[in-house]
Amino acid sequence: MDLFGVTRTELRTIVNEGLKGGGWCDLYFEQTVYNDLLLRDSQVASGGFHLDYGCGIRVLNGEKTGYAYSESTDFASLMDAARAATAVAGKPGSFKTGSAAPKAVPPYGMELDWDGADKKELASWLASVEAAIRAREPRTSKVIALMSWSVSHIMMYNSLDELTFDSRPLGSVTVTAIFSQAGSTEQRNVSRSFRCGREMLSDELKETLAAEAVAGLDDSFAARRPKGGKMPVVMAAGASGILLHEAMGHAFEADFNRKGQSIFSDRMGKRICKRGINILDDATVPGNRGSLAYDDEGVPGQKTYMVQDGVLTSYLHDRISAGWYGVPPTGNGRRESFRYNPIPRMRATYMESGTDGTLQDLIASVQKGIYVDKFANGEVKIGEGDFTFYVNRGYLIENGRITMPVKDINIIGNGPKALADIEAVADDLIIDNGTWTCGKEQSVAVSCGIPSVLIKNLTVGGE
Amino acid sequence: MITQEEKQLARECLDFALQAGASDARITLTKSTEDLIATLDGQVDRVTRCADRSLSIAIFAGGSFGSFSSNKIERDSLRTFINEAVATVRMLAPDPYRRLPDPERCCKDAQSGFEMQIYDEAYQHMTAGVRSKSALDAAVFGKNVQALAEGAALISEEGEYSDSEYDVYVIDTHGLECRHTETSFDYGVEVTIQDAEGNKYSDYWWTASPRLADFDPAQCGVTALKRACAQIGSEPLKSGRYNMVVSSNVASRLVSPLLNALNAYSIQQGNSFLVDSLGKQVFSDRLSILDEPWRKGESGSKLFDSEGVRTSAAPIIENGVIKRYFVNTYMSGKLGMDPTGEDAVRPLLKAFPKAGTDESGLMELCGDGILVTDFNGGNCNMATGDFSYGIAGQLFRDGKTVKPVSEMLITGNFLTLWKNLIASGDDFRSCSPKLIGSLAFSEVEFSG
Numbered sequence: 011m012d013l014f015g016v017t018r019t020e021l022r023t024i025v026n027e028g029l030k031g032g033g034w035c036d037l038y039f040e041q042t043v044y045n046d047l048l049l050r051d052s053q054v055a056s057g058g059f060h061l062d063y064g065c066g067i068r069v070l071n072g073e074k075t076g077y078a079y080s081e082s083t084d085f086a087s088l089m090d091a092a093r094a095a096t097a098v099a100g101k102p103g104s105f106k107t108g109s110a111a112p113k114a115v116p117p118y119g120m121e122l123d124w125d126g127a128d129k130k131e132l133a134s135w136l137a138s139v140e141a142a143i144r145a146r147e148p149r150t151s152k153v154i155a156l157m158s159w160s161v162s163h164i165m166m167y168n169s170l171d172e173l174t175f176d177s178r179p180l181g182s183v184t185v186t187a188i189f190s191q192a193g194s195t196e197q198r199n200v201s202r203s204f205r206c207g208r209e210m211l212s213d214e215l216k217e218t219l220a221a222e223a224v225a226g227l228d229d230s231f232a233a234r235r236p237k238g239g240k241m242p243v244v245m246a247a248g249a250s251g252i253l254l255h256e257a258m259g260h261a262f263e264a265d266f267n268r269k270g271q272s273i274f275s276d277r278m279g280k281r282i283c284k285r286g287i288n289i290l291d292d293a294t295v296p297g298n299r300g301s302l303a304y305d306d307e308g309v310p311g312q313k314t315y316m317v318q319d320g321v322l323t324s325y326l327h328d329r330i331s332a333g334w335y336g337v338p339p340t341g342n343g344r345r346e347s348f349r350y351n352p353i354p355r356m357r358a359t360y361m362e363s364g365t366d367g368t369l370q371d372l373i374a375s376v377q378k379g380i381y382v383d384k385f386a387n388g389e390v391k392i393g394e395g396d397f398t399f400y401v402n403r404g405y406l407i408e409n410g411r412i413t414m415p416v417k418d419i420n421i422i423g424n425g426p427k428a429l430a431d432i433e434a435v436a437d438d439l440i441i442d443n444g445t446w447t448c449g450k451e452q453s454v455a456v457s458c459g460i461p462s463v464l465i466k467n468l469t470v471g472g473e
Numbered sequence: 474m475i476t477q478e479e480k481q482l483a484r485e486c487l488d489f490a491l492q493a494g495a496s497d498a499r500i501t502l503t504k505s506t507e508d509l510i511a512t513l514d515g516q517v518d519r520v521t522r523c524a525d526r527s528l529s530i531a532i533f534a535g536g537s538f539g540s541f542s543s544n545k546i547e548r549d550s551l552r553t554f555i556n557e558a559v560a561t562v563r564m565l566a567p568d569p570y571r572r573l574p575d576p577e578r579c580c581k582d583a584q585s586g587f588e589m590q591i592y593d594e595a596y597q598h599m600t601a602g603v604r605s606k607s608a609l610d611a612a613v614f615g616k617n618v619q620a621l622a623e624g625a626a627l628i629s630e631e632g633e634y635s636d637s638e639y640d641v642y643v644i645d646t647h648g649l650e651c652r653h654t655e656t657s658f659d660y661g662v663e664v665t666i667q668d669a670e671g672n673k674y675s676d677y678w679w680t681a682s683p684r685l686a687d688f689d690p691a692q693c694g695v696t697a698l699k700r701a702c703a704q705i706g707s708e709p710l711k712s713g714r715y716n717m718v719v720s721s722n723v724a725s726r727l728v729s730p731l732l733n734a735l736n737a738y739s740i741q742q743g744n745s746f747l748v749d750s751l752g753k754q755v756f757s758d759r760l761s762i763l764d765e766p767w768r769k770g771e772s773g774s775k776l777f778d779s780e781g782v783r784t785s786a787a788p789i790i791e792n793g794v795i796k797r798y799f800v801n802t803y804m805s806g807k808l809g810m811d812p813t814g815e816d817a818v819r820p821l822l823k824a825f826p827k828a829g830t831d832e833s834g835l836m837e838l839c840g841d842g843i844l845v846t847d848f849n850g851g852n853c854n855m856a857t858g859d860f861s862y863g864i865a866g867q868l869f870r871d872g873k874t875v876k877p878v879s880e881m882l883i884t885g886n887f888l889t890l891w892k893n894l895i896a897s898g899d900d901f902r903s904c905s906p907k908l909i910g911s912l913a914f915s916e917v918e919f920s921g
Contacts, residue, residue: 047565057539075518075521079524152744195856197854238920269631349523387850389850389851391675393665393675394879422849422880423880469921
């Protein structure tokens, strides 16, 4: 509380002011210091840090929200913000919510605190990533590498008199490498992000980034666009989990279902994909970018199965939707910063390994189709469930074997239909540790994962 | 609004930086307020009050450079913050190309902040009651709306009204001082409908204006409903090459990659499909884009960029010839090119072959093809210009829409696409800072 200069008595007074306009009031104090160093043209010649500090105050009256924030945490400013947040109702109201939060064990920590970092050493490590890429690949023409790290100190207090603290580290390295060959250029983007200290900056990480940046480069230069159309698609384990996040995960978020917008809003308890498929959203993976000790409503981080053995079993809830559905909150109430009210958001979303063999088995079962090795961004329309994903790298599958490399194409489909069309799930789950950021109204750090899967019919863009 | 005391504090921060050992510095002080009323199904669902301020400082010290920001705008904490910032900059590698812009290029006629006439005093008189009424009046849920298709039901309507005030003040150690102030009134709405078979369709519409008198959200809900209903029964068509007309509300999606490829950062890194194209005929001679940043009273107008450099009204692409890269002070040194400006402020794509052409006129001109009314995902490889985007829209024949289309992709290369430009309209939306009308292209590859 010293960091934010408030006492528990003051917190109670502010919350009581908020309760004049609703049945629930919570406070979210945050101080985040974000740092970055940028390597460009083989030099770390720019960097900086950015301080963000303030408190958001939320008043709930039923499902209605009043929200205000202050960049000053003196008592008078917070009382003003509390009064502004009561504007949604103007009189005392009601709100149902789940039980008080037990103490959570953070699934992250810092062995080597970022605050103690020698920036010259950090810059030197960043430069060594470029050296590792150039050592592996003489066609390297440019490397841009960004190292960023932040530590957020969070304090949450609510009208149940629950006081919760969290310190969230987040370190990331993003590398863009450009390669040239006979007048052609290829660009690769690789990244890693973890909730941990600067112990993440190991030789192993450097070599992993370098290896991933140059992997399959000959194939990328040779890649062409395939003939487009509907065909089976095998998706590689790991980053293909973006399919789960975009095409299915958003439709599992309870706010879209509460409002009747999601394609899954009337499917609870029903079979939505084949037996044996389990899909979950998890805040407890150690050091994962999407992990949280508590969500941004003070609810402990937890594992939430949305699909068990092919049946839809849970949505992802914040306190509002949990109250509306009469279920406990699932710890998915998240926000970008104190400037935003929390809403249901994913954390680490993945599918558990299946029992349908290996990636090679899946490829061998396809007569003519596409193997997607690397996805980039995706987008989904929640109501219709239609999604699109951009394929950075992939291959044609012909007669059960990988043949021509392909790139720069889109795959389009419908989320619920694609889920129902998953024919095989391999036993090779990988949770991808890239710098995934979800942009539903606000930006939050997430991650995703999936084992290799075979989807029987998707539309592939092409010539 | 930024006060005299806050401006004085910004000036003191420049002194703090020099005292800490910086050779030069630039301060950008921003302050904004926003009130937002969100509605769900015709009722107020969320009320939000936002008030922000931030001080950013670019520091040049010992030949090195760094950028920093804080929202703790208090003298003592800022002095400590700036001392730490200068110490951090000294740990970075020197970069001879980092410098403040030449004062001769800097803006000298943005002193009051009101020069662009996009600040409306009416903002000062907005009340909670007026805001709620604006949001609720614009909602269509539960009202007798003729736009809803027969057999369809409106499942959900989420609207969001907001008004805001934004103020920015930029100074540097070479004597730069400029300010920009604007207001904005905004409304956006997304509807979800269900057809008789239980299929859901969603769509959106929005409007915005710097002046309350020109702000008219009344038709947004109806427009969103019409757009959603137009999708009922949509399906992919047979893959093949079609003429493509792109609606003005989404046409900037195809122009942004061109502007990004002209940015000197992309050029210098070799990550642009327009490297070595300055002065060359690259696109169809039907394509001309110019920047129009100085239109008083219009959304997005601005006299200076983030360096304080005066924006310029100049051609970007003229009859298919690349006339301009976007070169800021830093990239000017790196590339050995004259600086221009850091980005397009209000790009205007000129109508061809004649003014007064809209989406319907382009469909008539093309005869048959696909009208794209929305994009769904996709990407562009900036190094090659290869792109692939998901689309939704309408099949048209003899200039008239006949059937809704969805789950299709367009695939191609931007160099080819813009060589195949048939015509462009001037039906751009004035509420957008990108003045891009409807566009028509031939020989576009669609997959379904």
